Amino acid sequence: MKKNQRYLANTLITGALALLATPIFAQSVSATKGADQIRHFHINVPQAAIADLRQRIAATRWPEKETVKDQTQGVQLEKIQKLVKYWGTTYDWRKAEAKLNALPQFITTIDGLDIQFVHIKSKHKNAMPLIITHGWPGSIFELLKIVGPLTDPTAYGGRAEDAFDLVLPSMPGYGFSGKPQGTGWDADHIATAWDVLMKRLGYQHYVAQGGDWGSVVADKMAHQKPAGLLGIHVNMPATVPADVAKALNNGEPAPAGLSVKEKAAFESLNYLYKKGGGYAAMMVTRPQTLGYGLSDSPAGLASFFYDKLNEWTFSGGDAEKVLTKDEILDDISLYWLTNTAASSAQLYWENNANNFNAVDISVPAAVTVFPGEIYQAPKSWTERSYHNLIYFNEVSKGGHFAAWEEPQLFAEELRAAFKSLR
Template sequence: MKTKLTTFVGKTFIGALLLSAAPVFAQIIPGNEASTSIRPYHVNVPEEAVADLRQRVLNTRWAEKETVTDRSQGAQLAKVQALVKYWGDGYDWRKAEAKLNDLPQFITNIDGLDIHFIHVRSKNPKSLPMVITHGWPGSVFELMKIIGPLTDPEAYGGKAEDAFDVVIPSMPGYGFSGKPVGTGWGADRIGRAWDVLMKRLGYKTYVSSGGDWGSVVTNRMAAQKPEGLIGIHVNMPATVPPDIAKLLASGSPAPANLSVKEKAAYESLNYLYTKGAGYAGILVTRPQTIGYSLSDSPVGLAAFFYDKFADWTFSGGDPEKSLTKDEMLDDISLYWLTNTATSAAQLYWENNANNFNAVDISIPAAITVFPGEIYQAPKSWAEKSYHKLIYFNEVSKGGHFAQWEEPQLFAEELRAAFKSLRR
């Protein structure tokens, strides 16, 4: 059946956006839309949606100023106001939209859900296919700066034989992918879907990489060991040994027999569990409740995300040192304009587990440790979780959003990580 999905316009837009479980900003080229088809995708957000966002931003009722001089109470009023002022009178969503539309985007249905993805092939016919998964509160925007260095390495200081074909999906409930209408779309199911996607694209062998939720999905894929997945790379590895995990869960001090790096990792995780995981507590237990606020207030959404950008970039709590305002607002605006704050948060509810505790991975695995990551995984722990550790490197800059913050460095790490797996 040949059909064409057109952009929602007029007064029907807002209601359709709130009710639809599928992307609504697509212009999909007519063609065979059977369940396994791959359809070109083009983003075109209606102007009234952009204008509505701007008006909501300008009508913000602000919270009172924090009563401390640091970030201990959360995102600081002056910082959020500066970001939001620019959002209301300087930021241009159309530039973000153009960046997306400059890349080959597609939609395909996997296991009953439409999946949006970017697919950029290298000109090198011997390039290594790779699926890269974003995290929360990120999106495909956090990965777009590494596409050039990976697919065209010669233009970025690499060699032709370093090239990758890059596939970047939007996770279910995120961005322009469909929103699950029932339970079950956790990291395991996403991992299986990514294997279907890579094979649907014609790749017989491929590698996988990710940070944050991307690391979780990549680890699950490695545990599933689908035919054709020959190796993984993660920058938020799951390495905490069971005995250490029990001590952390009980709030105990670090044991005396830990090495310097193991103790540093212990202290970082102890801080996260005792003081830094409030956001996760509500997302894991009450994503629907927090979703009402994040879906109704653009400034509430921006403040919630900005707080994590401040925590997790390698910036000393000042994310503008790592990311531009435009980059942060591209990501925040994507969540707002697709109304995916709630559906994205539901992934935490689906995956109510500790994603730092040791995994049991037996396929080739590579790890890069960034200094601004939530914790710096010690090699001694990593070797017990990733039994075929083919690459482990500690770098001097970059944080939790390493692909976004340090794209050139991250691309160099992926080239080195997978060098031994090229054929």
């Protein structure tokens, strides 16, 4: 091959790889201008990226089967092979894409980073503005089933006065938001950015909600007390007292004098610290190293996420009992097609703190405890952390991904939690 022909071939290959790594998203500019510009956003992943995904799945090199009969070594080979095979042969990303494109999507730049978000205004008057933050390994997809119940409550057993205007952003480094090119985008920074976003949308008063990282962000917003933040609701509260946290960190027995519910919370967290927290330790210490493998192998990414979905849903260890294959793969595909395995893990490195240890919050706060959460926060601990606790409820269904698993119940909890703040 002649020199110029090799150059042309290499250029075409490089261009094709760039196309696969960076999907094309159509955008159109809205009426707002300048630094506060809010642009319409539409998703259109190139077919070449989907074809590449399927080819990679077909070429998966699987390890040997686990040597135990349960999930103590991780995701079982037979289960993940079935999911990944379905992903590579039957699953249709275009249906997931259509779900998002059916909603009003926007993007705006805050502190030099593009933030993509969904903004749904209720048809009901005096709807309460609510910003909800997803977590890891979740995304906006885990919140889609609550859009109807929250924005149109009369169609889901609620009242017109229960309505919310919803703002659902993708965190920096997640989904279609921008990827930080430097350090500093920690939970505190995200909390500040969310207040900017709500004010930019014209909301002078609003409430905030979150689970997983979303709980951390909501807590940070409450600490910052921006003007207009009326209150927060979290479903993974940070309540662990200092003496209990010390015992957990040092591998010591539970402190004396704990109640039955406090002992149960201790044991759940003790399991996480000793056996269930390896995923977080990798992201806290080596997110970039981990990201190389997750960004190159669809099966690797799927198994890493599927492990936590099985463990954290209220499903007895089988996420497919509460979520469909398509719902699970919508979320995993979003991470794959946006190549955000590494950039999303960076948040763990940025934060590098214990997100369960007690906070000191005076802003009105509401807490719902779901039975499948990583730990069930006792009311006794919760009252010591959230000093203006306006609502506390323990429900009988739902896990870590409460909005995804039990959308109707979750919506009812938010209506009740924020009722006194309207």
